[in-house]
Amino acid sequence: MSSKAQFSTKIGLIAATVGSAVGLGSVWRFPSEVQANGGAAFLLIYIACVFLLGIPVMLAEFSIGRGGGSDAVGSFRNLAPGKKWWFAGALAILTSYLILCYYMVVAGWTFEYMWESITGHLYQPIENVDGYSSQFSVRMQEYISDDINPLIHTFVVIGINLGILLFGVQKGIERISNILMPMLFVLLLAFCFVSLSLPKADEGLKFFLNPDFSAITPSVVIRALGQAFFSLSLGMGVLITYASYFPKDTRLIKTSFTVSSSVIFVAFMMGVIIFPAVTSFGLQDATLKGPTLVFATLPEVFAQLPYSQVWSALFFLFLTVAAITSTISIAEVSIAFMQDRCKMSRKAACLTMLLPLFVLSTACSLAQGSWSDIKLFGMNIFDLLDYLTANIMLPIGSILLCLYVGWFAPKKFLNNELTNYGAITARTFQIVVFIIRFIAPVLIASILISSFLND
Numbered sequence: 001m002s003s004k005a006q007f008s009t010k011i012g013l014i015a016a017t018v019g020s021a022v023g024l025g026s027v028w029r030f031p032s033e034v035q036a037n038g039g040a041a042f043l044l045i046y047i048a049c050v051f052l053l054g055i056p057v058m059l060a061e062f063s064i065g066r067g068g069g070s071d072a073v074g075s076f077r078n079l080a081p082g083k084k085w086w087f088a089g090a091l092a093i094l095t096s097y098l099i100l101c102y103y104m105v106v107a108g109w110t111f112e113y114m115w116e117s118i119t120g121h122l123y124q125p126i127e128n129v130d131g132y133s134s135q136f137s138v139r140m141q142e143y144i145s146d147d148i149n150p151l152i153h154t155f156v157v158i159g160i161n162l163g164i165l166l167f168g169v170q171k172g173i174e175r176i177s178n179i180l181m182p183m184l185f186v187l188l189l190a191f192c193f194v195s196l197s198l199p200k201a202d203e204g205l206k207f208f209l210n211p212d213f214s215a216i217t218p219s220v221v222i223r224a225l226g227q228a229f230f231s232l233s234l235g236m237g238v239l240i241t242y243a244s245y246f247p248k249d250t251r252l253i254k255t256s257f258t259v260s261s262s263v264i265f266v267a268f269m270m271g272v273i274i275f276p277a278v279t280s281f282g283l284q285d286a287t288l289k290g291p292t293l294v295f296a297t298l299p300e301v302f303a304q305l306p307y308s309q310v311w312s313a314l315f316f317l318f319l320t321v322a323a324i325t326s327t328i329s330i331a332e333v334s335i336a337f338m339q340d341r342c343k344m345s346r347k348a349a350c351l352t353m354l355l356p357l358f359v360l361s362t363a364c365s366l367a368q369g370s371w372s373d374i375k376l377f378g379m380n381i382f383d384l385l386d387y388l389t390a391n392i393m394l395p396i397g398s399i400l401l402c403l404y405v406g407w408f409a410p411k412k413f414l415n416n417e418l419t420n421y422g423a424i425t426a427r428t429f430q431i432v433v434f435i436i437r438f439i440a441p442v443l444i445a446s447i448l449i450s451s452f453l454n455d
């Protein structure tokens, strides 16, 4: 049973947890958020959110998972028998599953871009389009709005996930994370090196590193908070599930610092890669912004480097690796639930998890193409799932989690898990509990409220 499964080594445990956190959120979403929200000012607030709020909430999830020793629902049930707190776990499972459905589609795009870089198709000139800048945005539109190709690539990524997940926690998730995470860091460093050696790299660095404090507005703070939660995989049951695989002697505080610092490191390095490249090639005023930064702006940069295809293929391999180590963690939340609650075998749980995933991912993929006109609440299904999960379900789940751990969890459990059986000082413990009780729920509620006010 998955509740008995454990990560076998400390390195493996860190690689898997960092792998879950470091994903498209840090490598794709973060640079576009920085660009849209005032550069360095956003970076600073993001870092503050990760350390001041992200780590305490991560500790809350770790405690529930390790203390409860089961899937997201089972852990709450074990800790609060006869109470309704399991609902918070159920919400987390549903949220993570819905995220998986559209996350797989974006992971499919990164895979497709890797493949199109290898074949060279990405860099073939398009007729009647002048200039690279528009060429790559046309290409992106062409790839994403096609019905068949993105779907095939999404299915390939789902297949890769299945292949890993069938092997279980140690032989699947842990082993593949041990291989992929070092690879991810090596590729990241290689790209930093390339980017920093470009001419005029310093201008991009200035935008990324010189804070303009006048750019800080309440909405920037709220977006930074949302980015921090998404990039740390908080509020979705992932960390509860993974922590149930932590051995009892795992130091939760140390682990949470390692995971959060790695996420910040990767996000920071992505800024160091992207912004110098953008200024170096004079693309800062281009219309290519936001989510297209990675898919349309960077190919333009690669096109101007020697061995374009090689750099491009390596970069999209890097994105694909980051995505896959996250998708396996999201899928594991539902698989653990089915194994523990429904007593299914691992194989049956993996296959059951797949069926609705195929349907919903297909819908999300087609939502960029021929189904783009099918709208619910004014949004296509891709945007709707993104909005629902990130702006509504995730904040509600995180608030419930903080309320339970801060106010209702048995004191002995909290003390044992959070202090790791006395390994941290009483003062640190008090600060963490104070944030979980008072600060985190209020700030998370602000995301929720602001998302309603923005409508």
Ligand code: PFF
Pocket: 020, 021, 022, 023, 024, 025, 026, 096, 099, 230, 231, 232, 233, 236, 237, 238, 326, 329, 330
């Ligand atoms: N933290 C991952 C990222 O930044 O891409 C995304 C993620 C992982 C979201 C796990 C949700 C989740 F359950």
